Amino acid sequence: MPEYIHTKITETALIVHPVFTNVPTLERGDNDQAMEEACGLAEAIELNVCHRLQVNINRINPGHLFGKGTRENIHAAIKQYKPNIVMINHTLSPVQQRNLEKQFDSKIIDRTGLILEIFGARAQTKEGTIQVELAQLEYQKSRLVKAWSHLERQRGGQSFIGGPGESQLEIDKRLIAGRISNLKKELIKVRQTRELGRKARERVPFPVVALVGYTNAGKSTLFNRLTNSNVFAQDLLFATLDPTLRRMELPSGREIILSDTVGFISDLPTHLIEAFRATLDQTKHADMILHLRDSTQTDYDAHKQDVINIMHDLGIEYESDERIFEVINKIDACSETRHEDIMHGAKFNDNIIPVSAVTGEGIEGLLEEIDSFLSRHSKSLSYELPLSDGKALAWLYQHAEVIQTQDGEDVNRILVHIDTANQNRFEGLFPYAPHEPRQDS
Numbered sequence: 001m002p003e004y005i006h007t008k009i010t011e012t013a014l015i016v017h018p019v020f021t022n023v024p025t026l027e028r029g030d031n032d033q034a035m036e037e038a039c040g041l042a043e044a045i046e047l048n049v050c051h052r053l054q055v056n057i058n059r060i061n062p063g064h065l066f067g068k069g070t071r072e073n074i075h076a077a078i079k080q081y082k083p084n085i086v087m088i089n090h091t092l093s094p095v096q097q098r099n100l101e102k103q104f105d106s107k108i109i110d111r112t113g114l115i116l117e118i119f120g121a122r123a124q125t126k127e128g129t130i131q132v133e134l135a136q137l138e139y140q141k142s143r144l145v146k147a148w149s150h151l152e153r154q155r156g157g158q159s160f161i162g163g164p165g166e167s168q169l170e171i172d173k174r175l176i177a178g179r180i181s182n183l184k185k186e187l188i189k190v191r192q193t194r195e196l197g198r199k200a201r202e203r204v205p206f207p208v209v210a211l212v213g214y215t216n217a218g219k220s221t222l223f224n225r226l227t228n229s230n231v232f233a234q235d236l237l238f239a240t241l242d243p244t245l246r247r248m249e250l251p252s253g254r255e256i257i258l259s260d261t262v263g264f265i266s267d268l269p270t271h272l273i274e275a276f277r278a279t280l281d282q283t284k285h286a287d288m289i290l291h292l293r294d295s296t297q298t299d300y301d302a303h304k305q306d307v308i309n310i311m312h313d314l315g316i317e318y319e320s321d322e323r324i325f326e327v328i329n330k331i332d333a334c335s336e337t338r339h340e341d342i343m344h345g346a347k348f349n350d351n352i353i354p355v356s357a358v359t360g361e362g363i364e365g366l367l368e369e370i371d372s373f374l375s376r377h378s379k380s381l382s383y384e385l386p387l388s389d390g391k392a393l394a395w396l397y398q399h400a401e402v403i404q405t406q407d408g409e410d411v412n413r414i415l416v417h418i419d420t421a422n423q424n425r426f427e428g429l430f431p432y433a434p435h436e437p438r439q440d441s
């Protein structure tokens, strides 16, 4: 278990969640749930929430986000609860952040900054670490903020929040730019190595099934159940950062590679999407995408929209992409009405699969659906292989369904049922093109 789970919590945070009163209630989402999520984000980096404050904003004050009266309320709460840091569950402009810090004489972090901190604490791989640091530096470039020793200590002086005072930060801008350019170069190198690794994996001839979804939806829990693994799964936002791939066998005997990856969140900082594009892009090439949804969330539909938006940014069109299936998770714990709705919906739509990753309910159906989708996307092809190429023949026997073989003088004509992923892999590995392709009815 990562060490941050055991670190003693010593720092406290006041969470301020702004409610924009001129936004129609329907579009606002559930404020209690948004507040819960904000606290979850703070707890994800070991901050102890000492007080939650929901404030209304009628009109955005450009210099401070909040109007004067609201700022006084927040200030009063700061004096009463004496938090080490104030988290504003919204994006602050650098000016707003600076002004609020001045007025409150307190450290302030906005939603983006906090998410970047969490990612910084979670990054494990070389590529992940560089991606996060890049995103943090891009964010920091425009910001002059107070030192925040907590994270600096925890992360061995790497925190982007900690560090020099204002005037020095000005000087450091040049250094930051230099660091960014170095990191970019390093990232290219690391990615080249990974590309090589990916090419090697592509030769592993299994279709890839990718798990995506809002953070905390249960992706890792499901991944562990399906693959008998022990990936870190926890009631913790952004428990997973780096992608994990594992091979598994479906009931039919078909083998696939399942991938678990970083979760999404509303207002995922653009810096992070950019930085993680290469990682997230892997989803784009998956043979099948399972969108895991948390049925216990009140903001269930809003979260789906967030996922749709982020996928769109990645170039995946949710509504028209037939690789996407909705796996509705935690049906052991959702409300009765929600449960009924889901079961009803699933009856009429094969692309909706209710499951519980914890109790195992619905998992069998899910596996069948994966199997059936992958086989639907198979077609019958015939290849002519020289009799001498026993390797190619063996490969087809292992990875496709061999329907018929016909030995000729010096070629072996073989008819197989094969999915697109395997077809591509086969044709990448061996120098044969199919004859008489015919689509399966």
Ligand SMILES: Nc1nc2c(ncn2[C@@H]2O[C@H](COP(=O)(O)OP(=O)(O)OP(=O)(O)O)[C@@H](O)[C@H]2O)c(=O)[nH]1
Pocket: 213, 214, 215, 216, 217, 218, 219, 220, 221, 222, 232, 233, 234, 235, 236, 237, 238, 239, 240, 241, 261, 262, 263, 264, 329, 330, 331, 332, 333, 355, 356, 357, 358, 359
């Ligand atoms: N009741 C219930 N809880 C579940 C289920 N699946 C997952 N959970 C819980 O939900 C929490 C989050 O699970 P994870 O598997 O870490 O979620 P994740 O989607 O991987 O989250 P990130 O990696 O943070 O994006 C954990 O506390 C799980 O025990 C389920 O089917 N039912």
Ligand SMILES: [Mg+2]
Pocket: 219, 220, 221, 232, 233, 239, 240, 261
């Ligand atoms: Mg996870």
